[in-house]
Amino acid sequence: MRHLDTIENLTTVEIEELIDSASSFKSGRYANYSTKHVALMFFENSTRTRFSFECAINRLGAHPYIFDISKSSNQKGETIKDTINNLCAIGINTFVIRTKEEDLIDKLKQIDFYKPVHFINAGKGKSSHPTQALLDYFTMLEKIKTVKNKKVVIIGDIKHSRVAKSNIALLKKFGANIITTAPEYFKEDINGAFFEPDLKKALDGADVVMALRIQNERLDEAISKEDFIKNYSLNMENFPKNAILMHPGPVNRDVEISSELLDSKIGITILNQAENGVYIRMAVIDKILKGQLK
Amino acid sequence: MRHLDTIENLTTVEIEELIDSASSFKSGRYANYSTKHVALMFFENSTRTRFSFECAINRLGAHPYIFDISKSSNQKGETIKDTINNLCAIGINTFVIRTKEEDLIDKLKQIDFYKPVHFINAGKGKSSHPTQALLDYFTMLEKIKTVKNKKVVIIGDIKHSRVAKSNIALLKKFGANIITTAPEYFKEDINGAFFEPDLKKALDGADVVMALRIQNERLDEAISKEDFIKNYSLNMENFPKNAILMHPGPVNRDVEISSELLDSKIGITILNQAENGVYIRMAVIDKILKGQLK
Amino acid sequence: MRHLDTIENLTTVEIEELIDSASSFKSGRYANYSTKHVALMFFENSTRTRFSFECAINRLGAHPYIFDISKSSNQKGETIKDTINNLCAIGINTFVIRTKEEDLIDKLKQIDFYKPVHFINAGKGKSSHPTQALLDYFTMLEKIKTVKNKKVVIIGDIKHSRVAKSNIALLKKFGANIITTAPEYFKEDINGAFFEPDLKKALDGADVVMALRIQNERLDEAISKEDFIKNYSLNMENFPKNAILMHPGPVNRDVEISSELLDSKIGITILNQAENGVYIRMAVIDKILKGQLK
Incomplete structure (x- = not known):
């Protein structure tokens, strides 16, 4: 068996x-x-x-x-x-x-x-969600060869996300430098990851930026959608140069990621994930x- | 055609x-x-x-x-x-x-x-339900070679059971000695089968014991579940030595068959039926x- | 693409x-x-x-x-x-x-x-509904070789029917003489087709007669079912000799087509359509x- x-x-x-x-x-x-x-x-x-x-x-x-x-x-x-x-x-x-x-x-x-x-x-x-972590890792290797000592930033509802947990479990095996960032309500301390509440600091020098799906029904009970977007939404302005953008999908457009960023060349990695x-x-x-x- | x-x-x-x-x-x-x-x-x-x-x-x-x-x-x-x-x-x-x-x-x-x-x-x-009767017969032949002159006991909701009807139709073609046993409400006289209201007498010397699925919604309209279990449920104590246990599935655990009996080696025949x-x-x-x- | x-x-x-x-x-x-x-x-x-x-x-x-x-x-x-x-x-x-x-x-x-x-x-x-029009055309060709100068009559809810629209678009490319007939409420002027309100006149000399499915919920809001049947239902009496009978299915028996006509040899073309x-x-x-x- x-x-x-x-x-x-x-x-x-x-x-x-x-x-x-x-x-x-x-x-x-x-x-x-x-x-x-x-x-x-x-x-x-x-x-x-x-x-x-x-x-x-x-x-x-x-x-x-x-x-x-x-x-x-x-x-x-x-x-x-x-x-x-x-x-x-x-x-x-x-x-x-x-x-x-x-x-x-x-x-x-x-x-x-x-x-x-x-x-x-x-x-x-x-x-x-192990197959998600495996496909994410496969996609990272295609783009950046190795995750060893690379900065991987995971953004959003860490607490309720099986995608975050399985990715962290995998990435720490391969020596990545893992940062989580989230509003207080979505925070969870996970062994192997370092928590940084400030998005800008978290994104600084990132190699991989992984946004998590936010369940809409959770947004208004914990934090207003406007506040989340203001502080944790990725867009053309705050997205770090040369990083790759990942998301397990489906994306809430203009919540986790701006439509402009998603529909740019940078957004294509999310479809590479699905393909892989x-x-x-x-x-x-x-x-x-x-x-x-x- | x-x-x-x-x-x-x-x-x-x-x-x-x-x-x-x-x-x-x-x-x-x-x-x-x-x-x-x-x-x-x-x-x-x-x-x-x-x-x-x-x-x-x-x-x-x-x-x-x-x-x-x-x-x-x-x-x-x-x-x-x-x-x-x-x-x-x-x-x-x-x-x-x-x-x-x-x-x-x-x-x-x-x-x-x-x-x-x-x-x-x-x-x-x-x-x-002819394919059920055929798979039941196939399973009996694997276990006891022939049904001719063998005692096959069918227990439970005879009246509403297409499984019972098709099995009796088949078994009588091949010379089995067919006994049905059930509470009065579930009784039905079927050509080729002999009715015996007492479970203990019915089971005595049985070669094949086939429990039928009881639809829960029927139990309390006709007979209390407790009474049915007391008088017609199969368990380690009343199950006849050397007989084989059959059921068309899904089993209501601890109603037609006790979990202990079902999970014992005797219960395996029910999965042989599904396989066949x-x-x-x-x-x-x-x-x-x-x-x-x- | x-x-x-x-x-x-x-x-x-x-x-x-x-x-x-x-x-x-x-x-x-x-x-x-x-x-x-x-x-x-x-x-x-x-x-x-x-x-x-x-x-x-x-x-x-x-x-x-x-x-x-x-x-x-x-x-x-x-x-x-x-x-x-x-x-x-x-x-x-x-x-x-x-x-x-x-x-x-x-x-x-x-x-x-x-x-x-x-x-x-x-x-x-x-x-x-282009695949419907193509299969209808395929079926017509099997039966009458060509639609050029042939009279094709389309009956019923022209207004809401994508089947009618695609058939007319196709048939006019191949030179058919297309007639639509319908109660006032279901009428729509479509380029390439000639409207004739009277069923009998429409059917006169027809080579192909195509009844459309009427959605029951539309019948009573617009026209009584009885009136529709009286004036536009096809039956053994009004169906033109030597014409072929078509319908995209499912047929409302005794509404668009009488059961007698549908179950006659004439009705078989409707199943040829499905096969094709x-x-x-x-x-x-x-x-x-x-x-x-x-």
Whole structure:
């Protein structure tokens, strides 16, 4: 049984192997898993991550199964253990899961299912989103070769962001100088990152600037949208020269990033991230199906 | 035009051929129906039966089409005859149908469609669920070689259960000694089965014990859940030695079967049923597409 | 960047090439676009057009992606430009779009996306539905060889019908004599067609009779259903000898066309239309992916 649960569980060697594999898929490497069946269990809505995995599965020649939670037997009160046991009996052995529950995948990993199964974390709770961190790292390497001693600034809702947590977990393994910046309400101290409340100071000399998605419903409960934009929005004026701009998407235009900056050449990296995501997900599924991930 | 509507319509030879075919698919037989298109029309929610058919279709190399009733032209008042005529014109010639309506498939079979079409009953009303009975029989044969003169006990909501009806129809063709047991409200006299109200007597010397799913909403209208559990729930104490335990799933844990029994080695047969279901469905679709089923 | 937006944008040579290509797919021509990914973005419900495109994509060996609007990031306030940019980064480069918005595809065509993308209009607003017009023309050619100087009568809700508009745009390119007939409320003067309020006069000597779908909710606001049926419904009595009967479907039985006429041999052409639709859509996608459509 092999899974991708968190970045923390991966060694630097495993991460490098995944990046190399993604890179070779991007260069046209071919695979044919036509006897493999992969379920997409998204307990939270998602367009981009779901389509990215679905596309990765199709490119690998495998079969995707869209598990529509609202129509499933879970409505009939079935436990998720019984659901997965049934699906693995049917022949689906890989489960891509997005969930609000922090400990769901951990619990599932402990269970001795009817047949060996693989779990891939496609975003859980506020703590981790490993394929996003991997695709972000892949994109950084394409642009700046290495993150060692490079200044990576992460901006916005650090507290609720699984993207921030997984990126920090990965970047600190590779020796990056990680700075977080956020309004007080969105602040969280994370091991390996240094907090700087002032955006201007944080951005000074940055190599990578990663804006996080702000959930609109959180903005007005904690800080006014106007205040956030005034103090933490990226634009043509405050964006550091020669840095690369990243965002997990979807961007709230003119909130995290001005439309002008987003639509400039600088904004293109955000689409490179999306493009690279498919190759990372192909690499993860490929490695899991080969039994190479612990 | 060839269909799978009910067990009653199949000869024992046809059933044996389907079991042999399923068995060879389980052993790795390959098929490639890449020019075939199969619609899944589920007018009732179902996770397991739908995914089982979807997986069977993919393994056969054919293309599944998920017909989402709530978004279809049926909402625009189109008759199902016109819908199917249109879909068969498009190139979908096999229809897997789950419906509450007892006579829908019968009616459809009478219609002269634009092109030849096949109907597969994936569960209709309270009367029949032939692929379930076939996969149950396949599983019994794997475990006990033959059902002839074997004691098969079916427990629970006999009255509303299409699983019970199709199993009895099949098992009596092959000479099983069939016993049903249920509270008065769930009782129904079915030709070929003997009713025994007392669970203990029913279970005595059983070779196969099949619990049926109880719909929770039915329990409290007819009999209290506590009374049902007290008198008809299977557990480590009352389960007969050497018998095999079956259930169509999903199980209401601690209602039809205690969690302890379900999670013991004895419970594994229920997952064997699910596993065998895919191969039975492959065999049914294969036989239908070859025009071998009447 | 190449699209199929409107019939008006196609030359007669391009239309003839599409018909020839559809015809060769109908005769068994094979294609394998297994590295191509096509999104179906249906902002309005549709069974037949959606399944027709999905089936065409599968037959071409490509991968369909069903974009469920209600679950997408559009709910999170993402613009459609950003959504499509993201999807084309992922590797989906062809977008089949059905929408109420008249100018959506026009706007999308102006945008410089991250990667080259193709748009296929699967029905927009009240103005155009080019694949329907192409499949209708394909069907007419099969039946009556040419439309030049042939009388084509279009009946019903001309005003709100994109089917009517695209058919007229196409038929006038090929020299048909086009007559529209409708109650006053559904009338619209369209360049290239002659309006005749009296059904009997309109039908006199017709070669092709095309009834349009009436949306029930429109009937009682504008004209009583009884009046419409009395004056504009087609039946065994008023249907012109030797004409062919067409309808885009789904038919409101006994409103636009009597059940008796629909279920007679004359009604079969409506299913020929549906059958031909798949081949037309294969031809359109094939031509677009080859970069042959402007």
